[in-house]
Amino acid sequence: MVFNKVIKKAHDYGVLVMFSHTIFSLSFALISMLLAGNGMPPINKLIWILVAFLGARTGANAINRVIDAEIDKKNPRTSVRQIPQGKMNKREVIVFSIVCFLVMVFAAAQLNLLCLILSPIALFLMTIYSYTKRFTWMCHLVLGVTCAAAPVGAWIAVTGSISLLPLFMGAANTLWVAGFDIIYGAQDYEFDTNNGINSIPARFGVKNSLLISSFFHVLAMIFLVIVGLLSSSLGIIYFIGLAIIGVLFFVEHKIISPDNLSQVTIASYGINQIVSIVLLIFGLIDFFI
Template identity: 70%
Template sequence: MVFTKAIKKIQDYGILVMFSHTVFSLSFALISMLLASNGLPSLRTVFWIFIAFMGARTGANAINRVIDAEIDAKNPRTALRQLPQGLLQKKEVILFTAACFSVMIIAAAMLNPLCVLLSPIALFLMTIYSYTKRFTWTCHLILGITCAAAPVGAWLAVTGKLSWLPLFMGAANTLWVAGFDIIYGSQDYDFDTANGIYSIPSRFGVKNALHIAALFHGITLVLLAIVGSLSNHFGIIYYTGLAIIAILFVMQHKMVSPDNLSNVKLASYSVNQLVSIIFLICGSIDILI
């Protein structure tokens, strides 16, 4: 009985923090790490980067659910999440978040002084994002910037200094995430406008929001091409990956329209999980061979 409850609790936390979405920024972080080290870094560095990443993204998703609990309870689409249902309690999720963020800071300290010095900025972004939908339609971009801490942080973890390459990669990560978050947010247009929730769809309408998302994804491809030009590691395999990603971007934007949002989840999440995997595979192969 105790074992069954423990398994159920673990499952609830897994759903709460959306472990299946880890791939969205992990690919950018890993490619950034490989580029920064001109190949594979030490196992110690890989370990602590991974621990820092998992602590950050898990804590960020957990605190997001706490901050948005009341909004989620009102929205029919999110009313069955763990906190609105009472399957998990706010206090325990806050403690879980604190543990995750503590792990991130410890991992940052194990990497280099600059990482731990900049960790409060990452913590601020991961916390403030959840409040932004209450006062600005740029919330999608702020989410993207928060996710972009992964590739920039991975670069800093290896080199201890910044350069243009991770900044361009971070910008690509920002617009990619913002783009598919806009697509996903389009399904909440009616709820957002009725409840004063800020978003690009609620500010500009679904049709214009989808155009903005497409623009963001177009710029993402340009930024990734710039990343390729800044590194001597990338060649035909990397650019073939970008071509496949371009096709996937077109596909996802063909799946949705203002009159048909039934494929929003498929377009915003499933397709972009493929984008992330292709970016990771093609980028890694070009760097390591």
């Protein structure tokens, strides 16, 4: 009985923080880590990087659910989430978030001083994102910048410094995430406009927002190409992976339109999970061959 309750609670937390979406920034972080160290870092550093990443990502998603609980309750699409449904209460999720953030800061301290110094900035971004939809349509870009802390942070964790290459990797991560988040947000156009929620679809309309999303993904591809050109460790296999990603982007934007958003979840999440996996696999193969 106790075991079943533990399993159910673990499942609830996994759904709460959308654990399956961890891959979205993990691929960027791992590629950046390898490029920073010109190979696999020492095992203890690798472990702390992963701990910091998982702590940050899990805590950010959990606190987002708390901050957005009242909005989620009003929106028919999100009213089935754990907090609006009463399956989890805000207090326990807040405690869970705090623990995750403390784990992230502790892991940052084990990596190097710069990681520790910059950790409050990461915490600020992970918390403020959830409030941005209340005052700016640029919330999608704030989410992208928050996610981009993964590849930039991984580079700093290995080198203790910052350089141009991880910034290009972070820019690609930012625009990629912002692009598919706009697509996902398009389905809430009516709810957002009727309830004063800021988003690019609500500000510019669904048709224009899908064009903006496409533009962001084109820019993301350009930045990923620049990363490949700047790095001596990446070559033809990496660029083949980018070609596949380009095709996936094309399909992603082809299967949706202002008049047909029925495939929004597949376009925004399903295809982009594949994009992330392709980037990781082809990057790893190119790096180690």
